[in-house]
Amino acid sequence: MPNEIERPAASAAASTPAAAVLSRREAIQRVGAMLGGVALIGGSSLLAACERGERPAAVADGNYQPVGAFSAADVAMLDEVADTILPTTAKSPGAKAAATGPFMALMVTDTYHAPKQQVFRDGLRKIDDATRKAANVSFMEATPAQRLAVLTAIDREQKDYMDALGKAQLAAAKRSGQTETGPGAPPEGTSQTQGPAAAAAGKKAQGDSADQHLADQRQENAGTGDVASGAMASDAPPHYFRMMKELALLGYFTSEVVGKLPTTISGHQTQRYVDTPGRFDPCLPYVKGTPALLPHA
Amino acid sequence: FPWQYPHRGGRTVAMEDAYPVLKRDYPLNEKNLDWWASDKDSPYTEVKRFDWYRGYHVGGRSLMWGRQSYRHGDLDFEANAKQGVGTDWPIRYAEIDPWYSYVERYAGIAGSRDGLAQLPDGQFQPPIPLNCVEVAAAEKVRTKFGGARRILHSRTANATLKLPNRYPCQYRDACWLGCPYGGYFSTQASTLPAAAATKRLTLKPFAIATEVLFDKDRKRATGVRVLDAVSNQTTDYKAKIVFVCASTINSTWLLLRSATDVWPGGLGSSSGELGHNLMDHHFRIGASGRIEGFDDKTSYGRRPCGFYIPRFRNVGNDKRDYLRGFGYQGSASRDGWSRAVAELGIGGDFKDMASEPGAWRMGGTAFGEMLPDHRNTVTLDKTKTDKWGLPVVAIDCQIRENELRMRKDMGPDMAEMLEAAGAKDIEVHNGDYAPGMGIHEMGTARMGTSPKNSVLNKHNQVWDAPNVFVTDGACMASAACVNPSLTYMALTARAADFAVNALKTRTL
Numbered sequence: 001m002p003n004e005i006e007r008p009a010a011s012a013a014a015s016t017p018a019a020a021v022l023s024r025r026e027a028i029q030r031v032g033a034m035l036g037g038v039a040l041i042g043g044s045s046l047l048a049a050c051e052r053g054e055r056p057a058a059v060a061d062g063n064y065q066p067v068g069a070f071s072a073a074d075v076a077m078l079d080e081v082a083d084t085i086l087p088t089t090a091k092s093p094g095a096k097a098a099a100t101g102p103f104m105a106l107m108v109t110d111t112y113h114a115p116k117q118q119v120f121r122d123g124l125r126k127i128d129d130a131t132r133k134a135a136n137v138s139f140m141e142a143t144p145a146q147r148l149a150v151l152t153a154i155d156r157e158q159k160d161y162m163d164a165l166g167k168a169q170l171a172a173a174k175r176s177g178q179t180e181t182g183p184g185a186p187p188e189g190t191s192q193t194q195g196p197a198a199a200a201a202g203k204k205a206q207g208d209s210a211d212q213h214l215a216d217q218r219q220e221n222a223g224t225g226d227v228a229s230g231a232m233a234s235d236a237p238p239h240y241f242r243m244m245k246e247l248a249l250l251g252y253f254t255s256e257v258v259g260k261l262p263t264t265i266s267g268h269q270t271q272r273y274v275d276t277p278g279r280f281d282p283c284l285p286y287v288k289g290t291p292a293l294l295p296h297a
Numbered sequence: 298f299p300w301q302y303p304h305r306g307g308r309t310v311a312m313e314d315a316y317p318v319l320k321r322d323y324p325l326n327e328k329n330l331d332w333w334a335s336d337k338d339s340p341y342t343e344v345k346r347f348d349w350y351r352g353y354h355v356g357g358r359s360l361m362w363g364r365q366s367y368r369h370g371d372l373d374f375e376a377n378a379k380q381g382v383g384t385d386w387p388i389r390y391a392e393i394d395p396w397y398s399y400v401e402r403y404a405g406i407a408g409s410r411d412g413l414a415q416l417p418d419g420q421f422q423p424p425i426p427l428n429c430v431e432v433a434a435a436e437k438v439r440t441k442f443g444g445a446r447r448i449l450h451s452r453t454a455n456a457t458l459k460l461p462n463r464y465p466c467q468y469r470d471a472c473w474l475g476c477p478y479g480g481y482f483s484t485q486a487s488t489l490p491a492a493a494a495t496k497r498l499t500l501k502p503f504a505i506a507t508e509v510l511f512d513k514d515r516k517r518a519t520g521v522r523v524l525d526a527v528s529n530q531t532t533d534y535k536a537k538i539v540f541v542c543a544s545t546i547n548s549t550w551l552l553l554r555s556a557t558d559v560w561p562g563g564l565g566s567s568s569g570e571l572g573h574n575l576m577d578h579h580f581r582i583g584a585s586g587r588i589e590g591f592d593d594k595t596s597y598g599r600r601p602c603g604f605y606i607p608r609f610r611n612v613g614n615d616k617r618d619y620l621r622g623f624g625y626q627g628s629a630s631r632d633g634w635s636r637a638v639a640e641l642g643i644g645g646d647f648k649d650m651a652s653e654p655g656a657w658r659m660g661g662t663a664f665g666e667m668l669p670d671h672r673n674t675v676t677l678d679k680t681k682t683d684k685w686g687l688p689v690v691a692i693d694c695q696i697r698e699n700e701l702r703m704r705k706d707m708g709p710d711m712a713e714m715l716e717a718a719g720a721k722d723i724e725v726h727n728g729d730y731a732p733g734m735g736i737h738e739m740g741t742a743r744m745g746t747s748p749k750n751s752v753l754n755k756h757n758q759v760w761d762a763p764n765v766f767v768t769d770g771a772c773m774a775s776a777a778c779v780n781p782s783l784t785y786m787a788l789t790a791r792a793a794d795f796a797v798n799a800l801k802t803r804t805l
Contacts, residue, residue: 089645110309159641246638253634254299265597277468280598283429292654296470297299297306
């Protein structure tokens, strides 16, 4: 039985913030070293988990791979949808450069329950139909301007839909007296917290929570007399384009491409994602237009 | 890096299927999934819903804890006796004060000294600063409420100064991964290296203590029986003293299985209190709002904490229609890209907007004290066994009238302070809470003044087996409203000191 613990050798360097930029792999390996000989639980499997993490790479045109139930063509279309939501600008590359389409397909495959996956996949077809209707071409054949016009209209539709859903959920929460949820509440399908704090608390909170109610989705909300909600069921699934927008933003802003883009803080150049800031400066000047520093995942 | 997680830190359907309990709240995520106990291997019975979040690895929850570290004061130690609730604590603040100081210095607690009776000051390292929005709000709230309500620095076990073999917090906000710098107090960073340095440490991972071995003639424990979780081999270890620190419910689970030939209800059950008075902190209520006037300000570094608002209800002249009170944890920060999900718009301008920081938002969540109640129990469920054949625990716990009354204040009080701070668009949020979600399980083997009313004496010794010490959350006679770990640490250090002296003087 070992009775000595190796200190992480590289920690000495870490005491100097300037030298403290560790890669995540290195950091994890040091945790492993710290646990080495004592407990390989956590340390080794966490490292393994990171090894599994695939670095997203931009996909060369025509080289898309199928993901789950998404064909290579679906994945390619998702990449274009994401790139229409988040196109290249003078300030930064677009979603395609960050391989956002393959990421979206992976997220839908791995994190959405079947009914929500269906809504999402149907959404791709609806986008194609809308493009044919508006421009007589498929979405993939459409020009960037045509795609932007089609998705802008769909975006307005999703916004109206999601606003109505939010009202229906608030009304339902009030009716069920969620504010005084007491002892003995059922463990499954718990209702979600409302408000901006909830939105901030979990990027996918709304999607996940709505997902839990999908078993009897789209029930008519008859008899509630809730005009404001447009008679929408409070447990209806999110709009497919909200899902796409959410996943596109998540994939893009947590990508390596964006994390390594330059920005400035208090006049000093840095990257948008800094692994080891090394210090906390509570109050610095901010110049409008400067990209934000990014949080840990 | 965020991009190295396939799902960017999120949860998959497969993970939800594998962790039916863990999925009920934020702990289920792909960042440190392997540090949570398997719900399937280690089931338990929920007489009422109880969310039990467990870490069964070396270091346990010291790796995943929230690190907020506050002292109980005499307001807390005296409350049970004054109000006729539960049983009196056998100690007062003066007895534990030096042990709080001892563990604060050892663990490295960053905080400010604020001179409040309800939240005693300690031996702190310099605090992690409040940002400019929080500083401004703190001043306005202090003025508005005449000093009765205060926004303070968090007191957190993230070091701001170097400690032996440890480095200060690097502001990565990655505590949950286990800090390679030892920036926060954990077993791995702090106490295990110290134990190893004695050259007398033997660590047995994958070990499940199945019972405390008890000699009924000498009325002393003789050791523990241990089941190897991998090989299923059983080994008896002999010991002069036994410290039980398996986390609240697991410690009591072990006692319930021990010395049953003498007491059918287990070791420490003669008082009738073993397994009773389970507590948590009830929370998930608070408020948040938008703060204007600071759009030309930002901060650098990812702070592992925020602010703390100590209890002000039923303090001094304040009197409510419930007992005890609550404190708030919160912070102010600028909205990030995720705000754009719900906003109308796509395209280049939308992307550039989402890339910039958004409005400042400030919010706080209340953590309320839950009274000890004999009806909130942990018992053995002999109809169900875990992967290793042990009968599981059944948990029957709920919040009651006092907590429900308190919850009526917890949202509006925060909204009031945000209003004083000049916040706009203030929203009270009120999520569902089930006992256990606070991950602050306490009680079930409480300390007390007599073997008739408690399981443990004032030195955390089991009344019925004085060489058995229980020093984790199980020992708590009341919960207070502050995060409890610092108190477990202080009581543990105090009990260990007592045990060592008793061994030396052969009085144990």
